[in-house]
Amino acid sequence: MANYNLLLLPGDGIGPEIMRETRRIIDWFNAQGGAHFEIEEDLVGGASYDAHKSPATDAMMDRALAADAVLFGAVGGDKWADVPYEARPEAGLLRLRKDLELFANLRPAVCYPALAAASSLKPELVEGLDIMIVRELTGGVYFGEPKEITGTGNEKRAVDTQVYDTHEIERIARVAFDLAQKRGNRVHSSEKHNVMATGILWKEVVTRIHDEEFSGVELQHILADNCAMQLVRNPKQFDVIVTDNLFGDILSDVAAMLTGSLGMLASASLGAAGSDGKMKAMYEPVHGSAPDIAGKGKANPIAMIDSFGMCLRYSFNRGAEADLLQKAITNVLEKGLRTADIMQAGLQQVSTGEMGDAILAELDNLSA
Ligand code: NAD
Numbered sequence: 001m002a003n004y005n006l007l008l009l010p011g012d013g014i015g016p017e018i019m020r021e022t023r024r025i026i027d028w029f030n031a032q033g034g035a036h037f038e039i040e041e042d043l044v045g046g047a048s049y050d051a052h053k054s055p056a057t058d059a060m061m062d063r064a065l066a067a068d069a070v071l072f073g074a075v076g077g078d079k080w081a082d083v084p085y086e087a088r089p090e091a092g093l094l095r096l097r098k099d100l101e102l103f104a105n106l107r108p109a110v111c112y113p114a115l116a117a118a119s120s121l122k123p124e125l126v127e128g129l130d131i132m133i134v135r136e137l138t139g140g141v142y143f144g145e146p147k148e149i150t151g152t153g154n155e156k157r158a159v160d161t162q163v164y165d166t167h168e169i170e171r172i173a174r175v176a177f178d179l180a181q182k183r184g185n186r187v188h189s190s191e192k193h194n195v196m197a198t199g200i201l202w203k204e205v206v207t208r209i210h211d212e213e214f215s216g217v218e219l220q221h222i223l224a225d226n227c228a229m230q231l232v233r234n235p236k237q238f239d240v241i242v243t244d245n246l247f248g249d250i251l252s253d254v255a256a257m258l259t260g261s262l263g264m265l266a267s268a269s270l271g272a273a274g275s276d277g278k279m280k281a282m283y284e285p286v287h288g289s290a291p292d293i294a295g296k297g298k299a300n301p302i303a304m305i306d307s308f309g310m311c312l313r314y315s316f317n318r319g320a321e322a323d324l325l326q327k328a329i330t331n332v333l334e335k336g337l338r339t340a341d342i343m344q345a346g347l348q349q350v351s352t353g354e355m356g357d358a359i360l361a362e363l364d365n366l367s368a
Contacts, residue, residue: 002035004316007067009044009060009096012080012089013289014299014352015073021301021356022071022308028363029321040067044096045075045089045289055092061099065280069315070096071308072284077291089289097137100280102269103168104175105135105248106310107286109235109255109265114333118260118342121232126258131238132183133255134176135248137269139168140198142245164198164244169205175270176242177214182319184239186218190227190247202244224251231255262287263300263341266307268314281315283307293340297351300339302329305359328362 006026010019026037042048042060049055055075064070075089085091096102111119111129119126144161151157173189180187189206193199203221210219222230224247230237231254243251256265265287271280285303293299306329313322336347337358343349350358 001033002316003038004035004068005038005040005066006311007063007070008039008041009064009070009072010041010047011044011073011075011092011289012046012077013074013291013294015045015075015289017294017297017299017352018285018301018304019071019073021352021359022304024356024360025305025308025325025363028360032367034321035316035318044072044092046077046080048092049080049083049087049089053087055087055089056095061095064096064100064282068278069311070100070282071304071311072096072282073304074285074287074289076289077294096282097269100269100282101138101271102280102282103136103138103272104172104270105137105252106175106179106268106270106314107133107135107248107252107256107265108267108310109133109252109259111259112264112330112333114330114336115260115264115342118344119258121235121258125235129235129258130183131235131255132179132240133248133252134172134179134240134242135252136164136168136172136244137248138245139164140245162196162198162244162246164201166201166205169202170209171272172242173206173209174213176240177210177217180217180240181214185216186220186239188220188222188227188238188241190222190224190241190243190251192224192247193221194223198244206242227251228254231258256286261300261341263303263339264306265303266310268307268310270314279315281311283311283315297353298340299352300341301352301355302339302359305329305356324363324366325359328359328366331362331366332358 010016109131111126116123116127141160141162144163149158191199191202193203269282273279309322309325312318338347
């Protein structure tokens with residue numbers, strides 16, 4: 001039987017509540033006997049600061065580096081507003097991304113049919129939507145140097161630097177084409193080659209990787225501003241969109257909102273394969289620690305549970321189990337069960353734990 005080591009990092013706020021439900025789902029898969037998930041748990045963010053005066057200890061990082069995959073809840077909250085900047089809860093997340101070298105951020109925008117009415121777009125535009133945005137996560141304008149504000153008084157100058165090297169574009173392009181082959185076999189590469197040098201290089205490199213290694217995948221280039229428009233005009237035309245750090249930040253939020261609630265959105269961050277051939281990976285919901293509802297049983301655990309589904313699919317190549325989990329979530333929503341964030345008139349509101357119960361019951365049904 002295949003054995004996988006998972007490190008769970010619940011974090012702060014609603015993190016522990018949604019991770020509790022996810023752990024029950026993992027236990028369910030363990031009980032089925034198809035694979036064995038060995039679970040370790042550790043502190044991160046504010047919870048780690050409270051215990052160790054650090055948001056990401058070296059011991060936790062060692063466990064993260066040794067794990068086959070990391071499941072991350074959420075970090076942050078007002079409680080830690082006054083801790084030193086370098087020890088703030090979010091620094092724990094940034095250290096994980098940096099030390100695991102997570103350069104590819106995968107943000108699916110999937111619209112469950114039962115939630116189509118909750119989108120800001122017309123239901124027919126989003127029903128059945130299934131897009132994957134692949135965002136470059138460790139380069140571009142957020143990290144380029146120089147990054148500074150110079151001058152004094154009323155006439156200062158601010159500089160950010162957008163910079164990409166060929167190898168950074170090559171590796172993110174490969175992730176996108178590889179994913180497309182497992183999905184709809186189509187990639188849109190998005191940049192602004194009309195006004196940016198990085199856009200010219202991006203387009204050139206993506207085209208070469210396509211022609212040399214993935215010529216069976218359909219590739220289209222689209223300017224990032226047009227991509228934003230098309231996402232709200234006719235989102236179902238897209239399968240995989242690959243783009244840089246800045247445009248990806250924006251386009252993935254646009255795509256996310258097509259699907260309704262923050263509580264439904266999972267994500268994956270993938271790194272390069274290590275010397276052992278294993279790819280580092282971390283899976284987390286898109287939302288934060290939601291301190292306004294923490295401890296009240298109101299959090300929607302689906303984004304976290306679905307993040308484990310992505311882990312099954314992308315780290316462990318267990319597509320059948322990932323499909324089963326997705327089907328269980330779909331059925332629960334079809335039956336009208338809703339946490340408060342996705343509640344609609346006439347449906348049944350449930351707590352975090354009850355949503356977990358319902359998904360587990362559906363898994364039992366589907367595998368009976
Ligand atoms: P947030 O995502 O935590 O919450 C925004 C709103 O969405 C809130 O009203 C919240 O109740 C709701 N919400 C979020 N997730 C939900 C869920 N699963 N179920 C139901 N409702 C949900 O963003 P915020 O309020 O801007 O930030 C709160 C804290 O989280 C801050 O400290 C911020 O820095 C941190 N944060 C952390 C991460 C992360 O850990 N990856 C990401 C974003 C924000």
